[in-house]
Amino acid sequence: xxxxxxxPAGLNPAxxxxxxxxxxxxxxxxxxxxxKTRVITQKMAYLLRDCxxxxxxxxxxxxxxxxxxxxxxxxxxxxxxxxxxxxIISTFHSLGVRLLREEARNAGLKPQFSILDADDAMAIIQxxxxxxxxxxxxxxxxxxSLWKNGLVDPDEAERTAATAGEAEAARVYRSYNATLAAYQxxxxxxxxRIPAQLLASNDTVRERWQNRVRYLLVDEYQDTNVCxxxxxxxxxxxxxxxxxxxxxxxxxxxxxxxxxxxxxxxTTDYPQLKVIKLEQNYRSVQRILAAxxxxxxxxxxxxxKKLWSDLGVGEPIVISPMNDEExxxxxxxxxxxxxxxxxxxxxxxxxxxxxxxxxxxxxxQALRDLKIPYTIAGGQSFFDKAEVRDVLSYLRLIxxxxxxxxxxxxxxxxxxxxxxxxLQALGxxxxxxxxxxxxxxxxxxxxxxxxxxxxxxLRVFTEFIQRMQWRAGRxxxxxxxxxxxxxxxxxxxxxxxxxxxxxxxxxxEERPAQSRWHNVLELVGWLKRKxxxxxxxxxxxxxxxxxxxxxxxxxxxxxxDAVKMSTLHxxxxxxxxxxxxxxxxxxxxxxxxxxxxxxxxxxxxxxxAARIEEERRLMYVGITRAxxxxxxxxxxxxxxxxxxxxxxxxxxxxxxxxxxAPQGADPASHLSPKERLGMLKALLNKRG
Ligand code: ATP
Ligand code: MG
Numbered sequence: 001x002x003x004x005x006x007x008p009a010g011l012n013p014a015x016x017x018x019x020x021x022x023x024x025x026x027x028x029x030x031x032x033x034x035x036k037t038r039v040i041t042q043k044m045a046y047l048l049r050d051c052x053x054x055x056x057x058x059x060x061x062x063x064x065x066x067x068x069x070x071x072x073x074x075x076x077x078x079x080x081x082x083x084x085x086x087x088i089i090s091t092f093h094s095l096g097v098r099l100l101r102e103e104a105r106n107a108g109l110k111p112q113f114s115i116l117d118a119d120d121a122m123a124i125i126q127x128x129x130x131x132x133x134x135x136x137x138x139x140x141x142x143x144x145s146l147w148k149n150g151l152v153d154p155d156e157a158e159r160t161a162a163t164a165g166e167a168e169a170a171r172v173y174r175s176y177n178a179t180l181a182a183y184q185x186x187x188x189x190x191x192x193r194i195p196a197q198l199l200a201s202n203d204t205v206r207e208r209w210q211n212r213v214r215y216l217l218v219d220e221y222q223d224t225n226v227c228x229x230x231x232x233x234x235x236x237x238x239x240x241x242x243x244x245x246x247x248x249x250x251x252x253x254x255x256x257x258x259x260x261x262x263x264x265x266x267t268t269d270y271p272q273l274k275v276i277k278l279e280q281n282y283r284s285v286q287r288i289l290a291a292x293x294x295x296x297x298x299x300x301x302x303x304x305k306k307l308w309s310d311l312g313v314g315e316p317i318v319i320s321p322m323n324d325e326e327x328x329x330x331x332x333x334x335x336x337x338x339x340x341x342x343x344x345x346x347x348x349x350x351x352x353x354x355x356x357x358x359x360x361x362x363x364x365q366a367l368r369d370l371k372i373p374y375t376i377a378g379g380q381s382f383f384d385k386a387e388v389r390d391v392l393s394y395l396r397l398i399x400x401x402x403x404x405x406x407x408x409x410x411x412x413x414x415x416x417x418x419x420x421x422x423l424q425a426l427g428x429x430x431x432x433x434x435x436x437x438x439x440x441x442x443x444x445x446x447x448x449x450x451x452x453x454x455x456x457x458l459r460v461f462t463e464f465i466q467r468m469q470w471r472a473g474r475x476x477x478x479x480x481x482x483x484x485x486x487x488x489x490x491x492x493x494x495x496x497x498x499x500x501x502x503x504x505x506x507x508x509e510e511r512p513a514q515s516r517w518h519n520v521l522e523l524v525g526w527l528k529r530k531x532x533x534x535x536x537x538x539x540x541x542x543x544x545x546x547x548x549x550x551x552x553x554x555x556x557x558x559x560x561d562a563v564k565m566s567t568l569h570x571x572x573x574x575x576x577x578x579x580x581x582x583x584x585x586x587x588x589x590x591x592x593x594x595x596x597x598x599x600x601x602x603x604x605x606x607x608x609a610a611r612i613e614e615e616r617r618l619m620y621v622g623i624t625r626a627x628x629x630x631x632x633x634x635x636x637x638x639x640x641x642x643x644x645x646x647x648x649x650x651x652x653x654x655x656x657x658x659x660x661a662p663q664g665a666d667p668a669s670h671l672s673p674k675e676r677l678g679m680l681k682a683l684l685n686k687r688g
Contacts, residue, residue, distance in 0.1 A: 010042075011038075011039075011042060012035075012278075014276055014278050015039050015042070018039045018276045019043045020046070021276070022051065022241070024270070024273070025244075025273050025274070026274040026275070027243075027244050027246075027263075027267075027276070028245040028278065029246060029277055029303070030278035030279070031305045032250060032307070032621070032624035033281040033282060033283030033284055033289075033307075034279065034280060034307065035278055035280075036219070036246070036247070037067075039278075040071065040219055040245060041074040041078065042078065044060060044084075044087065045079045047215055048083050049078075049079050054086070054214075055083065055084055055085055055087045056086040057212060057213065057214035058087055058214065058215050059087075059088040059089075059090075060087070060089045060090075060217040061090065061095060061218045062089065062091055063091065063219065063220045065091055067091075067220075071089050075089070092192055093192065097191055099209065100195060101543070103195075106198060106202055106205055107194050112184075112399045112400045113184050113185060113186055114184060114396050114399065114403040115185070115188070115543060116183075116186070116405065118187075119389075120185075120405045122137060122141055125172060125176060128175055129172060139169070140168075143166070143173070144173045144176060145189050145256070146257045148190065148193045148227070149227050149256070150225070151193065151196065151197070151227055154170060154173045154177060157169075157173050158171065183400075183403055183436070184400050184403065185402075189227075192227045193227050196227050196228075196230040199231070199234035199235065200230065200234060206234060206237070213235045215241045215242065216241065217242065217243045218242065218244040218246075219245055219573070220246060220250075220572065220573060221244040221246030221263070222251040222263060223250075223258045223572075224258060224259075225258045225259060227257075229265065233269070240270055240272075248263055248302045249301075249617055249620055250572065250620065251614070252572070252614060252618050253569075254614055255614070264302075277305070279305070280309070280310075281308065282309070282311075283309075283311075283624070283627050284624060285311045285315070285628055287630075288314060288317065288623060288627075288630050289308070289309045291623055291656040291657065292307075292624045295616060295623065298616060298655055299613050299616055299617065315629050317656070319633070319658070321636060321649065322633050323636055323637070324636070324637050324639070324644070325583070325638050325639065326366075328362075328583070328635050331633065332352055332363065332366065332582060332631075332633065333370045334370065336372065336580065339578065339629075343578075347373055347374075347561045347562050347563050348560070348561050348562060348563070349576065350577070351563070351576035351578070351625065352374075352563060352564070352580045353565075353566055353567070353568050353625065354565075354581070354582045355567070355589045355618070356583075356588065356591070359583050360376060367565075372563055373561065374562050374564070374565050375560060375562045375563075375565070376566070377565070377566040377570045388520070390409065390500070391495070392523075393406040393409035394406075394465075395542045395545075396410075396542055397438070398542075401436060402436040402438065407436070407437045408423060410461075411461050413503070414498060414500065414502075414507075417456075417457040418454075419454075422454045422457075423437075425454075426440055428449075429443075441455075441458045442462065468493075468494060470482060471490055472484055472485065472487075472537065472538040472539065473537060473539070487527065487531035487537065487541055488531060491538075500520060501517050501520075504516050527541055568618050568621055571621065571625050572621055575626075575627055576625055578628060578630075579626035579629070579630050580632075580633070581623070581631070581633070582633055583635065583638075584633065584649065585638070585648065585650050586649070586651065587648075588638075589619060590615035590650065590651070591615055615652075616655075619650075634647065634649045
């Protein structure tokens with residue numbers, strides 16, 4: 001049936017073996033840049049082209065939507081795009097949504113269930129805890145998340161709670177779940193937990209999906225959690241036809257419940273597991289690879305990995321001490337500008353990576369000052385902006401009128417005579433009647449609680465939503481669902497009807513109003529494009545939007561020529577010719593800040609040593625993103641809560657083993673930002 005010869009060139013013998021192996025489950029365990037992701041795309045092409053697999057029977061799971069998109073494009077260059085149509089290449093979360101949508105009734109949900117984002121979830125928890133203590137709120141939220149990811153239900157959480165704080169969190173967990181159910185909503189963790197539990201408990205559903213998923217491929221396997229592991233296990237069933245690829249040295253999501261033990265578990269759960277190792281790195285020059293190896297060597301290892309590269313020695317790695325973060329940002333911007341010119345490179349060949357989102361703002365400013373185009377991954381989301389959330393709340397409500405958080409937001413933005421007192425009375429009434437806010441508006445009993453003048457605007461609002469629901473293709477009791485109108489005109493009518501533009505100009509200065517309206521138009525344009533490209537209905541669009549998670553807060557589909565700014569976490573799996581790693585300081589990388597972990601039982605319990613090891617893996621991920629050149633910087637002082645704090649270079653710099661001689665000492669490091677700017681201008685002028 002298959003001949004190895006038909007596998008295209010561009011694979012080394014170990015990679016070929018991994019692609020051709022179909023006798024059972026396999027695991028490719030190998031270091032950064034060794035072609036693990038390439039194995040996955042090539043294997044999909046091989047299954048389609050040479051092994052008679054149907055596209056719809058192949059599922060590939062990646063960590064981010066961006067990675068999924070890239071993989072999809074890759075496969076389409078390897079096989080006839082027609083042949084690839086129907087492949088499921090998605091994140092675990094998107095697969096979860098797909099499964100939940102198809103199996104909604106079996107999971108006790110309506111097909112138009114809402115997906116709550118972290119902010120909505122936080123608001124629910126805050127209400128239950130009746131506290132504004134951010135640390136405590138975050139701690140409870142992350143405890144709930146870890147329980148969900150570990151498939152621990154509220155009963156077990158309560159039973160095993162060791163402290164009063166944990167017991168409280170477990171109680172909140174129970175009522176939080178009940179609230180979500182009442183809202184016909186799920187949170188991000190549920191997108192994996194509920195499918196895993198459904199597959200485990202429902203034989204029919206499990207058989208249906210096992211029949212469908214004939215071959216499963218999983219990228220970045222080291223960052224799966226217990227829930228995801230179960231999902232893989234249940235989807236593949238006894239046939240166990242899957243390939244997982246991963247690198248234990250790049251496990252950076254322990255704090256979200258990922259467990260490297262999933263790697264070990266594979267070998268015990270599948271005794272027939274074929275393990276393949278790759279040793280050649282095709283990404284980085286030797287200097288970069290040597291530095292990466294030297295850092296990661298300090299961590300205890302599961303197995304010996306010797307990565308080598310034949311891409312040449314490469315340029316020296318540059319380490320730049322900076323006075324403060326402003327100087328650092330300006331220096332990076334100037335160096336990129338100069339380097340792009342010298343190398344005749346494109347903006348998109350450069351990436352600036354950092355440990356925390358809070359580092360982004362100053363860097364952005366510096367790039368803007370020099371008119372350098374940039375895009376941010378893992379930063380503040382377009383989808384987090386107030387105006388975008390406003391518009392989306394309408395769409396969510398149209399899709400699922402049990403979504404109370406969306407109801408409250410939409411009903412009060414723009415203001416339409418529905419006040420806090422009205423909402424509160426409505427909320428109390430709805431809770432007593434055990435119905436959604438939306439349903440409560442239609443009940444006669446409400447008239448005993450609210451004045452007619454209070455009820456009137458509520459009814460006008462809900463009737464408006466109902467009309468939109470009808471047009472979007474949702475049947476109303478007794479009447480069959482009409483044909484759905486296309487999403488585009490619906491969106492336009494919606495915006496017109498709520499007069500959102502006027503609302504903006506009425507409530508704020510012209511400049512911010514303009515920029516917000518611009519964002520709304522961008523959102524609507526994007527939604528329309530999506531609706532056209534993928535044929536999504538309004539309902540599907542809403543769920544799609546919810547999936548653009550914390551990991552990739554970018555909605556740009558096409559890759560513009562721009563410098564890429566990204567957190568280290570969000571840079572996983574990607575590669576850039578030239579990498580600038582900012583803030584390589586003790587306390588930042590390794591990160592030791594207590595402000596985001598205080599009171600967080602999960603993190604507090606983690607031993608310091610384990611934390612440093614995870615930070616070291618993060619450093620390893622950062623270094624190994626670079627193909628040709630690597631620049632590191634650290635600041636002698638950094639502002640924290642309006643105070644300058646003295647900083648030391650990260651221990652990881654020394655661990656790179658560059659020696660004491662300044663490797664590629666930055667020739668201009670003695671210059672002030674002003675002098676550097678002058679130098680740069682001179683350089684640019686020389687050009688023309
Ligand atoms: P990471 O651990 O960072 O996810 P990876 O193991 O998934 O890395 P890939 O991204 O698949 O590595 O590959 C790294 C780079 O090397 C890519 O640009 C890829 O196209 C290239 N590459 C991989 N294998 C080969 C090969 N056999 N010949 C030429 N180039 C290759
Ligand atoms: Mg990869």
